[in-house]
Amino acid sequence: MKLNSLVALSSAVAITLGLAACGGGGSSTNTAASSSNKLIAGTITGFGSIHVNGEHVLTDNSTTYSVDGQSDDGSGLNVGAEVKICTRVRSDGSVMAADVISNDELEGIVTSAPTGTPCPTSGSLEVLGTTVNYNAELVLDGNSAGVNSMCDLVAGTSLVEVHGRPGTNGIDATRIEVKAVVADTEIKGTVDTIDTNNSTIALNNLTIDYATATVDGLTLDNSAVGKLIEAKLDPATFVESAPGSGNWTATAFKLELEDESFQECGQSDGNEAEIEGVITRGPGDNNGTPGDTSDDLANDQFEMNGSDIVQLDAELAGDSSMTALLIVGKEVKVEGAYDTNQVLVASDLEAEQSGNLEYAGIATSVVEKSTGTALTSSNYSVNKIYLVTLDGGTSSEKTFVVNPLGTTMDDSTDVYGDAFNMVDLLAGSPNVEFQYYVSGADNIATKLELK
Template sequence: MRFAKSLIALTVTTALTACGGSDSSDTNVSNPPPGDDNTGSTTTTVYTEGVITGFGSVYVNGQRYRSENADIALANNPAATEGDLKVGMVVSLAASESNNGDDPEATNIRYEEHLQGPISFIDTEAEVIEILGQRVVYNDLTEFDEVALADLTIGDIIEVSGYINEEGDFYATRIELENDEEEFKLKGDVTALDTSAQTFMINELTIDYSSAEFDDMSAADLEDGLYVKVEGTEFDAETLTLVATDVENKDNNVDDYDDADEIKIAGIVSNYDEATGTFDVNQYSFTVNDDTEFEDGSASRLVNGARVKVEAEYDGEQLVAEEIEFIAKSARNVSEGQVTAVDAEAQSFTVNGITFVVDDDTSYLDTSGQGARTFNYEDIAVNDWLKVIAVIDYNGDYVALKIKRTDEDDRDGEIKGVASDVSLEGMTVAGVQVSFNEQTEFEDEDDLSIDEFVALFSDDTELQVEVEGDYDGDILIASEVEIEREDDEDDDDDNDDGDDDNANDKRGKAEFEGAVESIDGESVIVNGYELRFSSDSELEIDDEEVSLEDFLAALEVGSIIEVEGIWRNQTYIEVKEAEL
């Protein structure tokens, strides 16, 4: 849906209404308490866009906004409630803030999904999902709602909320399995406009707009570079064509913030120009000057791909960045365990012998039997079971980026961190004791034996590993251990060029699910990747082991297969395991 007025205009309208005559039955909790005449108070209007990190009212970009009187709209539901909002949603919010120390009061909150459609490819090694010809990048911080990543498969309809990154891909803050298979949606920049054929493209997707209705624009307003939202119900997966029913102009957002005293936008930096001091975050363009302040990093960290929160002021012509805060966008430590200590004064807690601190950007979610929607730091108690996703800052502190309260039996069995005390029997990772057995698989850029794995470590070796397995009490019995090299991570400091190493560096392990595009003997193409099979490939059809001959005979164009293999010469994948 589209707001008839800007968010800030609605804020002013709401404020004027609240100041009008009210009778004794008025229960608006935003009014000052009896005896407080608010003498000398001033009101500031705020416009913000960012991810929801918790509830108890609504937390956006780490700030709590009182939401009891807010008008809330979700997609096509203009009369939503706070209960419809979810952690991980990227929302736009207008609020008013007084100088009396109270949290700002949200007057309007709106949410629109960034992308909705069927999955065509899942690359678990590169952490990429493809939908409607768009690449969706996810990581440990992405919230998967109502579905686990491992349960997603080709053809599932998912809804994605997040940010556009410097590559033009979607970085997902939240992914939800969607039951509505009749509606496809996406936002993006118009390219390859063909007015004769009445088509344009958004990344790899062709949009047929010949029968579309237009909102805030006409067909004549279409041009390359215009940012639009497209909806449709007819999608051809073979030609990657969506027949649009609606095309909406999303390029003009000045009306949302031109009357705001403060503008706060979170997202990923793109189009940075050091010479002019300009950069984009989402669809907002900012300018830095000598007065711009930087938090959690110096100005040198302002590069394409950096994840930031920007506080700005609109001077009538441009958004001038007053403060830029750098936010960690990937985790170096994932731990699961029971809380043994809480230090309210230090805003910290201890799990598996590691002390984690929280900050305004920490996200909270309770999936335990307690199911507390308003779960936050104050609710963490000794003996709680937590999954903690953290980054290690420049001071060596473990800063919790995401905290999920769970039950002991519902632990994921997936941890990440620097391995220590490595032996043939096991190791310690993220404070968790890990045990090896005969079934444990070890991987680096290729498969490793347990002896080769242990030989990688010495007294001064620090290698990051990711472990999957099942718990036996507090011990994690590893089924798979993978070395994570530094250039395999989308690291804030090491990736200053903005390149996505995972996507472009075809080497090491490959693990994905997709549809067969062509078959030529023992060479099979899936999503543009060439697969080569051999007699050593372990092959299954519906969980039954089969021979190479039987497997290839059963393959057809369009068959869905899961593949694990190794890149060879950056040109083809040597298949280790595959299942039809």
């Protein structure tokens, strides 16, 4: 069973595309003139070139890739991975990637694994003593290690790489990949406390000895509290403080302050950004760095993903339906532009909706939503919205709205692999399972899995 091709993440409540995107897959050689810079940060939901946040981001031979700090040719990217893409919005409205940056949140040993029969589709585990939350939209890549569900992971034995976002209780995972070995044992998190006398910091349930660590961008005093950092650990030193305590210790060989999104792409005043993620601090929150008011939030500001400060523009700030969305732990997507203080001023704010409903059946019809035209191999486009009807063996069929740019396409049969798309539903009478949510009268697909 191939698991590395997929499971969609949250899909925006609005399914309309933010920008016109060029059709076709692979790379592009279109040389339309550039018009503006734009940062896009979110989760990969598909390829050809890269699908993120419902956008089709083109790539070409000039696009550079960085995966976990190492230069890459793009093959190291996977569905479910979190990315920051530095792009140019061209004069024809298409979006071309200049740099694609992908980093995991955790890499190391599983310290607590879920159990159950059947295995729960949502729950939590612990990696390096850190809580990792997951749901039915998780991308689980077992890497032929016999891991077909979260309950196949073994505490104290399984090694994993976790992609996701900081949540209200640990990491909200978007992708978990099982590894035979890990290149680095590493953890990201917000510094809870620092003990300068003993050269230790606390992240979640882990106390880290930094006495011999190299330090990048971080001052090791009380100003470190509240900062989002990455720690690279010596795995031989990772031990539980006392059996069954759930508290762990380790020695770090490197500590690094995590960049905010605008720093990844060298963004400047007026540059645009589109960021998808979790609200980690709400309006008016002054619980950032102790004694430092520079990261206190105004009543029209909030923090996303543990690092990015967002401010509502005047129109959004005056709209009670928008301010009602600013709840810690809520998944949102924002679009706007950076100001001179490197704060993202949001001109658009959308809540995200998880696809936690499931329905399986045989595909009986695939048509364009706007015209009713039947899908063929010659008229398929990732920029069209489709209606897919399934016969689930009940008295009535169920129809789903599918946006190829916002729906993860998963071939569990391994017949099509990463090339699987809507056209493959036309072959025979395929068994299909949807994950979806209901919006008005529509069933909005977040994941389409070929069984």
